[in-house]
Amino acid sequence: MSANSEKSGADEKTDSAPEAPYTDHEYDGIKEYDNPMPGWWVWAFWATFYFSIGYVMWHHVYMRGTPVEVEWAADMAAAREESARRELGTISEESLQKLSENAAVMTDAQATFTKRCVECHGAKGQGVIGPNLTDDYWIHGKASFMDIYGVVKDGVPAKGMPAWGKKLDPVEVAKLTAYVGTLRGANLPGKAPEGTLLATVANAAK
Numbered sequence: 001m002s003a004n005s006e007k008s009g010a011d012e013k014t015d016s017a018p019e020a021p022y023t024d025h026e027y028d029g030i031k032e033y034d035n036p037m038p039g040w041w042v043w044a045f046w047a048t049f050y051f052s053i054g055y056v057m058w059h060h061v062y063m064r065g066t067p068v069e070v071e072w073a074a075d076m077a078a079a080r081e082e083s084a085r086r087e088l089g090t091i092s093e094e095s096l097q098k099l100s101e102n103a104a105v106m107t108d109a110q111a112t113f114t115k116r117c118v119e120c121h122g123a124k125g126q127g128v129i130g131p132n133l134t135d136d137y138w139i140h141g142k143a144s145f146m147d148i149y150g151v152v153k154d155g156v157p158a159k160g161m162p163a164w165g166k167k168l169d170p171v172e173v174a175k176l177t178a179y180v181g182t183l184r185g186a187n188l189p190g191k192a193p194e195g196t197l198l199a200t201v202a203n204a205a206k
């Protein structure tokens with residue numbers, strides 16, 4: 001930088017020096033202008049400050065808001081639901097078979113089974129009031145996916161098996177059917193066999 005430009009720079013400084021008053025701070029001869037932040041900035045600062053107090057109270061002290069991880073889990077479940085819906089298309093032996101191979105959908109279906117079915121069929125489908133779903137004996141049909149679908153959807157009201165098609169979304173019924181399909185042939189010890197011994201059940205699970 002030349003001496004000239006340095007000089008003009010210094011002039012500029014003197015020209016544009018703000019006329020604001022000084023604060024009474026002084027450090028080693030350096031003075032501080034009293035140059036407050038613009039009003040809108042200060043307003044925004046206090047607005048976010050007070051908002052944060054409310055936010056912390058709401059989410060962390062009183063725990064009233066929905067935590068992000070819960071919202072995330074709900075969104076993911078909804079996405080899996082949607083993918084199951086698309087994948088399923090029309091209900092058939094093949095589409096239910098395919099659904100039963102979708103591990104993420106089966107994890108959701110297991111949760112629904114735990115909520116809706118375990119009181120009668122046991123945690124693993126081994127049977128309590130309702131029959132053992134893991135043995136090779138079946139009351140209704142030959143334990144095909146479509147046989148299972150029919151029982152789950154329409155129930156057996158006279159025997160105490162509810163008609164889930166009246167209570168649940170069709171996709172839920174399909175998911176539960178596919179899930180029961182994955183239990184077939186596991187042969188867990190549980191309720192005494194009911195129905196007809198099928199040679200095909202054990203193979204159906206494989």
Ligand code: HEC
Nearest residue numbers: 116117120129130131138139140148151156159160161176
């Ligand atoms: C209130 C008790 C109860 C609940 C809850 C229940 N079931 Fe059942 N379920 C039964 C009974 C009882 C039978 C046997 C019906 C018969 O004897 O015809 C049965 C039969 C079945 C069968 C046919 C088994 C066969 O051998 O043919 C399937 C499949 C089944 N249930 C699936 C389900 C699923 C899936 C759920 C949950 C969505 C469920 N059940 C909830 C009582 C129940």
